[in-house]
Amino acid sequence: MILVTLLSFFISLSYETIIFCSFSITITIFSLSFISKYPSTYLVDYTCCKPPNTLRSPSHSFLKHSRLNLSSNLESVDFQMKVLARSGLGEETYLPPAICELPPTPSYEASRKEAELVIFSSLDSLFNKTGLNPLDVDILVVNCSVFSPAPSLTSMILRKYNMRENVKSFNLSGMGCSAGLISVNLAHDLLKTHANSNAIIVTTEIITLFYYTGKDRSMLLPNCLFRMGGASVFLSNKKSFRKQSKYLLLHVVRTHIGSCDEAYNCIHEREDSEGKIGISLSKKLTSIAGQALTANIHAFALQILPTTELLFFLKTLIVKKVFKQKNTKPYIPDFKRAFEHFCLHAGGRGVINEMQKELGLSWEDMEPSRMTLHRFGNTSSSSLWYELSYLEAKGRMKKGDRVWQIALGSGFKCNSAVWKCNMDIKTSSDGPWFDCIDRYPIHVS
Structure with missing residues (x-):
C-alpha cells in the first residue's frame, strides 16, 4: 500500500517539481562520479579492413552467381535480386575470393584464407598506425560467429605475430552480429583486474562457408546482406594513453x-x-530487434539519460507496468540530450528503420549506419567501427562528444557501448572511407 501511494505521488508530480528533482539527483551523481574503483579503459585507436577492389561485388556480378547456383530455380534468382534492390547495399561491397569465383568454390581452406586476409590486414594497419609492438599485447580477444576452426583464430594471430606465451587469449563464436561489443565488454572487465595492460580486439565474420546455395528463401536472405569486413581495436588502461587515446569507454x-x-x-x-x-x-526479425532494443534501453536508461529525461521515462514506465494502463503512450526520451552521435548496427534497411523508430531519431542521426550499409554491406560485428570511421572521416568527432554504439545479434541480444571523444579527431588520410567519403551522404531509397 505504501509503495502504491509513493508511486501515485510520483506520477502526480508537476513538470517544475520533476525539474527540481532532476537538478538535485544530478548534483548527487556528479559528486559520486569522482569515486572510481577501477582504472579507465581507453580506446587508443582502431582500424577497419578494406579488401582489394578485385573483390567488389556489384549487382550484375551477384546476378551471375545466383544464376549459376540456382540454375534450376529461377524464381529464387528473381527473389534474391528483388531483395538486393531493396536492401540498401551499393555497388562497391566486397565478397570473399572463393565466392567471387564463377562458380563459387567455398571450402574450409578458403575460409582460412579469408580470415587471414581480413584479420592480418587490419592488424598490420593497427600496429603500423599506433606503433604498438605485438610483444606488448597482454590481452587478445577475437570474435567470429560462424567460422570457428581449430587451432583457433586467436592461435593463428599469436603465431603470425610471434606474441608472448602468457598472452590472455579468448576466441568467441556463435555470438552473432552483437559480438563486437561483447568483446569490448570482456576486454574491459579484464582491464579492470590487470593493471597496465594492453588489449587487442579483432571483430569479424568469415562468410565463405555460410554462403548458401539452396532454395530456402529465408536462408537466401543472408547472401543478399552479408559482406566481407573486419576491424581491430586497441584498448588500454595505461595512464600514459589518457591524452593520446581517441576515446574513453563510459x-x-x-x-x-x-x-x-x-x-x-x-x-x-x-x-x-x-x-x-x-x-x-x-x-x-525487425520486430524482435525492436523488442531487444527496448529491453536494452530499460537496462541502460539509469546510466545514460539526463535526469529530467530519466524521470519522465520512469513515470511512463510505472504507469504502464505497475498501474497496468497498457494504452499509455510510451515516452521516447530525447537521446540527443545524452549523445552527439549514433552508431547503430547496419544489419539491413528494415533493422535500421526499426531502430530509428524506436529511438525517435532523424535521418541525419542514422546517416553513419545507412552509408556504411550502402558502401560495405552488413559486415556483422565490425559494422559499428566502419560507422565510427565514417563520422571521423566527415570530421564530426570533437573533444567531449559522446557516441552510442548499439549492436544486435542472434540469440537474441542487444548490446550497447558509450564512448567519450578525448580529442578533436582530424580527417584521416587513410582508412576505409578515404577515397570515397566525398561522395557521401547519398540518398538511399
Whole structure:
C-alpha cells in the first residue's frame, strides 16, 4: 500500500517539481562520479579492413552467381535480386575470393584464407598506425560467429605475430552480429583486474562457408546482406594513453531476450530440406530487434539519460507496468540530450528503420549506419567501427562528444557501448572511407 501511494505521488508530480528533482539527483551523481574503483579503459585507436577492389561485388556480378547456383530455380534468382534492390547495399561491397569465383568454390581452406586476409590486414594497419609492438599485447580477444576452426583464430594471430606465451587469449563464436561489443565488454572487465595492460580486439565474420546455395528463401536472405569486413581495436588502461587515446569507454550494457522462443529462433543456423547449411532469417526479425532494443534501453536508461529525461521515462514506465494502463503512450526520451552521435548496427534497411523508430531519431542521426550499409554491406560485428570511421572521416568527432554504439545479434541480444571523444579527431588520410567519403551522404531509397 505504501509503495502504491509513493508511486501515485510520483506520477502526480508537476513538470517544475520533476525539474527540481532532476537538478538535485544530478548534483548527487556528479559528486559520486569522482569515486572510481577501477582504472579507465581507453580506446587508443582502431582500424577497419578494406579488401582489394578485385573483390567488389556489384549487382550484375551477384546476378551471375545466383544464376549459376540456382540454375534450376529461377524464381529464387528473381527473389534474391528483388531483395538486393531493396536492401540498401551499393555497388562497391566486397565478397570473399572463393565466392567471387564463377562458380563459387567455398571450402574450409578458403575460409582460412579469408580470415587471414581480413584479420592480418587490419592488424598490420593497427600496429603500423599506433606503433604498438605485438610483444606488448597482454590481452587478445577475437570474435567470429560462424567460422570457428581449430587451432583457433586467436592461435593463428599469436603465431603470425610471434606474441608472448602468457598472452590472455579468448576466441568467441556463435555470438552473432552483437559480438563486437561483447568483446569490448570482456576486454574491459579484464582491464579492470590487470593493471597496465594492453588489449587487442579483432571483430569479424568469415562468410565463405555460410554462403548458401539452396532454395530456402529465408536462408537466401543472408547472401543478399552479408559482406566481407573486419576491424581491430586497441584498448588500454595505461595512464600514459589518457591524452593520446581517441576515446574513453563510459558504459557497456548487454541484454538477452533468448528466453522467448521467437527471439531465439529468428536467426538460426540450420540445414534445409536438402541438407544444405545456411543462416535462416525470420520475417519477425525487425520486430524482435525492436523488442531487444527496448529491453536494452530499460537496462541502460539509469546510466545514460539526463535526469529530467530519466524521470519522465520512469513515470511512463510505472504507469504502464505497475498501474497496468497498457494504452499509455510510451515516452521516447530525447537521446540527443545524452549523445552527439549514433552508431547503430547496419544489419539491413528494415533493422535500421526499426531502430530509428524506436529511438525517435532523424535521418541525419542514422546517416553513419545507412552509408556504411550502402558502401560495405552488413559486415556483422565490425559494422559499428566502419560507422565510427565514417563520422571521423566527415570530421564530426570533437573533444567531449559522446557516441552510442548499439549492436544486435542472434540469440537474441542487444548490446550497447558509450564512448567519450578525448580529442578533436582530424580527417584521416587513410582508412576505409578515404577515397570515397566525398561522395557521401547519398540518398538511399
